[in-house]
Structures are given as structure tokens and as C-alpha cells.
Amino acid sequence: MAWYVSGLLMLLSILILMGIGLPIAFTFMAVSLFGAYVFMGGMFGLEQVVANASTAVSSFSLVPIPLFLLMGELFFHTGLAMRIFKSIDVLIGNMRGRLAYLSVISGTIFAMLSGSSMANTALLGGLLVPEMERQGYNRRIAIGPILGAGGLAMIIPPSALAVLLGSLAKIDIGALLIAGIVPGIVLAASYIAVIFAKIKFDPDCVPDVAPTSHSVKEKFQAIFLSLLPVSLIIMAVLGSLLGGFATPSEAAAIGAIAVFLLALSLGLVTLRVIAKSLIATVKVSAMILMIIVASSTFSQILAFSGISANVVNGTVSILDGQIAMMLGMLVVMVLLGMFMDQISMMLITIPIFIPIANTLGFDMVWFGIIMLLSLEVSLLTPPFGLALFVMLGVAPSGTTLGEIIAASLPYTACIFALIALVIVWPELATALPGLMM
Incomplete structure (x- = not known):
């Protein structure tokens, strides 16, 4: 069977299984098992899958x-x-x-503590959008900043997606996490600039300033009882990574223990909270480990069948130069992002993109940041951007998907602008990891 026929059959199988609603992990596992049986020698191929699985997840x-x-x-x-x-x-x-500025600032801090874009978007959307609508904010300025800020968790550490990308693509995970700090802060600042410009040129999009009064005691408590302890946790996690005092695993352990101890000191920990947190962690972790098993097998099948080598050689011969290749890969990511979730995109593109990036001599940390940013774009690209539907679920009744998409456009443009900036000025992503090394 010709390599392009094999590749087309595998791609169609993935799309069909995803189209009928099979979960991502099961989709890629089913296709990987079938491919292993066909391309790697029947039962011997399946035995190899089992052997690879234990290696991949250990x-x-x-x-x-x-x-x-x-x-x-x-x-x-x-x-x-x-x-x-x-x-x-x-x-x-x-x-x-x-409240518009509050959504970006809160979203940035939440991103440094949660690593979940969907959770951030749901929390901020459920809290702020109804309140902003009640106070008379224009719907676009109520929804847009939250969509942008929610996605910051994809690039600012501790990004679980960055750890998964680093593991699948064999990129230094610590360097990749650190590399996301500066681009993440730049992106948050650009969101604030968009809000400022919109209010400047269209003052009616927000209500007049409502007088609020907070005592010195309330501000003191806000700083020293809430923000300062959380800031110390963020500095402990990021500082230990930046200073080279801890590996990503150790920094993650520090963060988890610190959050638990802070919540315990404030009387926020109950058995029910611990149970819910552990169950949610186990569910997502199990899904990710299964995805890693399927991905490692899928990559081996692409290599064994000759699909990877032929696609890499053909693409390199057609797109001449690093910039042209990078733009071509970005176009593919944007198109896939219109119809797929982030993990599916990673599983399809990594086996092809990483060999191309290595062939062209890309800095893999730099390349990883660009991939994460393109995955962040896919949260906001219609018709199936996940963040769009999360927002639709928590927004006030009567909000349409068209309004949400329109609200997201300036913030999507900010991400594209940052991608261009990172391509032109790689030090934006590579300077901090370089200092760490």
C-alpha cells in the first residue's frame, strides 16, 4: 500500500471516529492498534504497542x-x-x-495557579459577564477580555498543555514552561491595551464610574491575607524553576503543597474538597496518560509505514526556508483549530511537525512556544473553538455565538501579533530559558 494511501486512510479513520463522538484517547488508540496490526506485523505489532505503552507512561x-x-x-x-x-x-x-480590567488581571493570576484555560474561562465568564451586563457594559467588552484571559493558562506556567507538548515532542519541559512567562505577560498587557483603546475611542461601551468605597483595613486584608500568600506561591514555583533549584516535578510538588497549606490555614479545606480535587485530578491524568500511549504508538506507525519521512521530505522540498515552513505549519494549525480541540491537533501534527523542525534546525523551545500560541488561537476560532462554547454556556440568556465570536476578534488578533513578534524576535521566548541554563 502506498504511503499516501495509508496516511489518508488513517486520517479519515480519525476524523470519522471523532465525528461519531468517540473520545480523543480512544480514537487515537483504536487507529494506532489497527495501524500496528497492519503495518508492524500482526500480533507482533500489537505486542510492540503493549511494550511501548509501559515505556511511554513511566x-x-x-x-x-x-x-x-x-x-x-x-x-x-x-x-x-x-x-x-x-x-x-x-x-x-x-x-x-x-470589571473589564479585572477579568484580564484575574485571568493572568489564575493562569499562574491553575493551568486550565477552560476552568478560567468558565469561572470568569460565570462571575463577570452577568454582572457587567447588569451594570451596562457593552456585551463585546464584557465577553472579549474573558475569552482572551482564559486562554493565558495555555502558555503561562504551570501549563499542563505545555508539559504534555514537551513530553510528546521531546522538548525540555522546564525550559518550555519558563519560555512561556514573557510571551504570556506581553499577551496580557496587549489585552489591557485593547480594553484601554476601546474605552478611549468608545466611552459609551462601559458605564460611568460607580462610586465604591473600601477602607484601608479592607485593602490591607486584600493584600496581606489573599494576594501576598498567593504571590509567594507563584514566586516559589516560578522562582525555583528560574533559579534552577528545582525540576518541573519538584516545582509542581511545591505548588500543590503550598496551595493546600494556604487553603488549610484559611480554613477552606474539607474532606469533600480534597475528594473532589483528587477525583478530578485522577480523571484528567488518566486521560492524558492514555493519550500519551496512543500518541507514541501513532508516531511509530507513521514512521514505520514511511508516512512521516515522505511528508517531511516533500514538505521541505516545497516550502523553501524556515520562515516559509513556519508560516505553512501555522496555516495548518489554524485550519485544524477550526474543527478540532487542542490535544487532537497536537496528536496529529507533532509526528509530522517535530521532524520538520529538527530537519530545519529550529530552536525547539522557541518552536514549542509558537505551537502553544497557535493552540491558544484555536480556542477562539469558529466554528468549534472550545472557549467560544464555554462562554456561550455561562453567558446570560440571549447571547448568541455570533456575538461571542465578534467579541473575541481583537484578542485573537493580539495572539497572532504575538506569534509574529516571537517569530521575528525569538529572544522573547528563548531569553529566560537561556538564563536558566
Whole structure:
């Protein structure tokens, strides 16, 4: 069977199984098992899949995933997220468009503690959009900043997706996590700039400043009882990574323990909270480990059948130069993002893109950041961007998908602008990991 026929059959099988609603992990596992049987010698191929599975999931580099997930689950289930949200609101005080700025600032801090874009979007959307609508905010400025800020968890550490990408693509996970700090902060700043510009040129999109009064005592409590302890946790996790004092696994353990101890000291820990956090962590971790098994097998089948080599050689011969190749891969990611979730995109593209990137001599940390940013774009691309539907689920009744898509456009443009900036100025992503090394 010709390699392109094999590749087309595998791709069609994936699309059909996903189309009928089979979960991602089971889809890729089914196709991988079939491919192993056909291309790797029948039962011998299936035995090889079993051998590869134990090797794939026993890697020490995967330890940060459940620990970062546990850190995020504790952060949300204990109510720490709400305390931080209210504390930031107290400190912002009287400011035109206060709630729009609050969504970006809160989303950035939540991203540094949870690593979950969907959870951030759902929490901020459920809390802020109805309140902004009640106060008279334009619907676009109520929804847009939350869509943008929710996606920051995909690039700012502790990003579970960054750990998964690093594991699948064999990129240094610690360097990849650190590399996301500066682009993430730049992206958050660009969102704030968009809000400022919109209010400047269209003052009627937000209501007049409502007088609020917070005592010095309330502000003191907001800083020293909520924000300072959380800031110390963030600095402990990121500082230990930046300083080279801890591996990603150790930094994740520090973060999970620190969040637990902070919640315990505030009386927010109960057996029910612990149970919910652990169950959610185990569910997601099990799904990710199964995806890793399927992905490693899928990559081997692509290599064994000759699909990877032929696609890499053909693509390199057609697209001449690093920039042209990068733009071609970005176009593919954007198109896939219109119809697929982030993990499916990674599983399909990594076996092809990583060999191409290695062939062309890309800095893999830099390339990983660009992939994460393109995955972040896919959260907001219609018709099936996940963040769009999460927002549709928590927004006030009467909100249409068209309104949500329109609200997301300026923030999607910010991500594209950042991708261009990282391509032109790679040091934006590589400087911090370089200092760490």
C-alpha cells in the first residue's frame, strides 16, 4: 500500500471516529492498534504497542502533569480563586471599565495557579459577564477580555498543555514552561491595551464610574491575607524553576503543597474538597496518560509505514526556508483549530511537525512556544473553538455565538501579533530559558 494511501486512510479513520463522538484517547488508540496490526506485523505489532505503552507512561518527565492539575483543582475547589478575585476587585477601586480590567488581571493570576484555560474561562465568564451586563457594559467588552484571559493558562506556567507538548515532542519541559512567562505577560498587557483603546475611542461601551468605597483595613486584608500568600506561591514555583533549584516535578510538588497549606490555614479545606480535587485530578491524568500511549504508538506507525519521512521530505522540498515552513505549519494549525480541540491537533501534527523542525534546525523551545500560541488561537476560532462554547454556556440568556465570536476578534488578533513578534524576535521566548541554563 502506498504511503499516501495509508496516511489518508488513517486520517479519515480519525476524523470519522471523532465525528461519531468517540473520545480523543480512544480514537487515537483504536487507529494506532489497527495501524500496528497492519503495518508492524500482526500480533507482533500489537505486542510492540503493549511494550511501548509501559515505556511511554513511566517517564519521570510526566510527573508534573498530575501535580500541576492537583494544584489547579485545589485552587478552584477550596475557594481560593474567589478570594483572589474579590481582593483584586478591592484594590482596583474606582476605574472606568474596572470589571473589564479585572477579568484580564484575574485571568493572568489564575493562569499562574491553575493551568486550565477552560476552568478560567468558565469561572470568569460565570462571575463577570452577568454582572457587567447588569451594570451596562457593552456585551463585546464584557465577553472579549474573558475569552482572551482564559486562554493565558495555555502558555503561562504551570501549563499542563505545555508539559504534555514537551513530553510528546521531546522538548525540555522546564525550559518550555519558563519560555512561556514573557510571551504570556506581553499577551496580557496587549489585552489591557485593547480594553484601554476601546474605552478611549468608545466611552459609551462601559458605564460611568460607580462610586465604591473600601477602607484601608479592607485593602490591607486584600493584600496581606489573599494576594501576598498567593504571590509567594507563584514566586516559589516560578522562582525555583528560574533559579534552577528545582525540576518541573519538584516545582509542581511545591505548588500543590503550598496551595493546600494556604487553603488549610484559611480554613477552606474539607474532606469533600480534597475528594473532589483528587477525583478530578485522577480523571484528567488518566486521560492524558492514555493519550500519551496512543500518541507514541501513532508516531511509530507513521514512521514505520514511511508516512512521516515522505511528508517531511516533500514538505521541505516545497516550502523553501524556515520562515516559509513556519508560516505553512501555522496555516495548518489554524485550519485544524477550526474543527478540532487542542490535544487532537497536537496528536496529529507533532509526528509530522517535530521532524520538520529538527530537519530545519529550529530552536525547539522557541518552536514549542509558537505551537502553544497557535493552540491558544484555536480556542477562539469558529466554528468549534472550545472557549467560544464555554462562554456561550455561562453567558446570560440571549447571547448568541455570533456575538461571542465578534467579541473575541481583537484578542485573537493580539495572539497572532504575538506569534509574529516571537517569530521575528525569538529572544522573547528563548531569553529566560537561556538564563536558566
